[in-house]
Amino acid sequence: MGMIVEERPVTDRSPGRSTPEQGAQPEKGALMVRVGQVDYPLRIRGKPVTRLYPGWRAVAFEPALLPMPVLYLQDEEGRDAFWLFDRTLNYRASALADLTPEERSVIVGAIAPFFYALRESVFCEMCPGPMTGTAPAAIARMPAFLRNDLLDRWLESQPPLRQVGAGGDGDRSSLALQDGVVFDIAVLRQMLPAAHGLAEQVEPVVLSPTGRSVLRGHHVLAENGLSVTRFVDPGVNAVFYLGVAPELGAKEGASPFLYCPQVDLIVGDATSGTLDALPRRLLSWFSADPARAAALPRQTVVRMSAGFSLGSASSLSLGGTTARIVRSEAGAAITGPVDDLLSAAQVGDAFQGRCFVGATTTPEGEATAGGVPEA
Secondary structure, eight states: OBEEEEOOOOSSOOOSSSOOOTTOOOOSSOOEEEETTEEEEOEETTEEOOOOOTTEEEEEEESSSSSSOEEEEEETTOOEEEEEEOTTOBEEESSGGGSOHHHHHHHHHHHHHHHHHHHHHHHHOSSOOOOOSSHHHHHHTSOHHHHHHHHHHHHTTSOOOEEEOSOOTTOOOEEEOGGGOEEEHHHHHTTGGGGTTGGGOSSOEEEOTTSSOEEEOEEEEEETTEEEEEEEETTTTEEEEEEEEEOTTOSSOEEEEEEEGGGTEEEEOOOSSTTTTHHHHHHHHHHTOHHHHHTSOSOOBOOBOTTOBOGGGOOEEEETTEEEEOOOOTTOOOBSOBOTTOOHHHHHHTTTTOOOTTOOOOGGGOOOOOBOOOO
16 A cells, blocks of 8 residues: 655635645645655646645555555545546546446456455355455455445346345245255245344344254344344355345334345345345445454354254254245244353244244144254
8 A cells, every 4th residue: 555645735615525626736745645665746637736625635545456546535524535546646536437437347347356255255155264465454444435336336247136025925936055955935034033133132043944953143234224144054055144124214114134145035025225235235344344254253053952952943844955844833942951152042032933824834744843963
């Protein structure tokens, strides 16, 4: 990262969005940046930048992260801005939209490997470790709106999201994961009630869609009525994000959703546009602080004693490679000792409201209570 070595602000006030006065005359003491051991002047229309709008200051210079060097600015109220320069350090734009399509394509293409690696890490890996190299810290320093704009444009090249509603009686569609595992969409819908109140749980837990284990969640995002918790089922190499999203125009209340990033599927009914933006918001949240991805826990399944039983709450069973619905009763009793700092009541909270009305299996096909193996 380059260093800003000199800045001289102006005292008169001008309109606009933090761009310098275009007609300023060159003065001694231009805004300079140091790259390596050499100082260079920043220019606009070939003239050295000597003045910024009142209250604005240059805070960082990134000469090599993007194909175009970028200067970050901030005002006294904490608002951010950025300037893009050509390779001669002549001002080019202060918004991606002001660039040509070719220039935008080059910039997004250059940052794409990092976004792809981040997506694979937090959306597909069971227990991702810290990302290496200089890019994570450099992207964390970006103004959020620049990072989000880059993410939005990169995501345009990725597979589109498929959204299915929370309802769907009689829906027999299925979802193929890795290793030949197939979930009925109806099975995933039954996880939605567990999303309510999840954000308030210190140790969030839900029953795996396979019904074979209790998954320990990790809260990853909570802002403006949106809350998201990450769950991992290592038994089938599946990553889920379960949460609630605010409804458009509603002063209170939120709709549950389940995001399956490995297959670009969201189950839920929220109509506010929040679900469409969920991949970008999650990736932006993780990239804003490299420690967040590194903090994802390695222990993702609640460890239980061999004698632990979920009772009739263990209502989903994996037959062959297909997770199938069977009926259960809400509020089923939890019996047996629970290890790993989780009380029986905490585990029981994960299954409240899980009444699978409308399941199509016959009584002969219903699962009985069974033990949960050690994680």
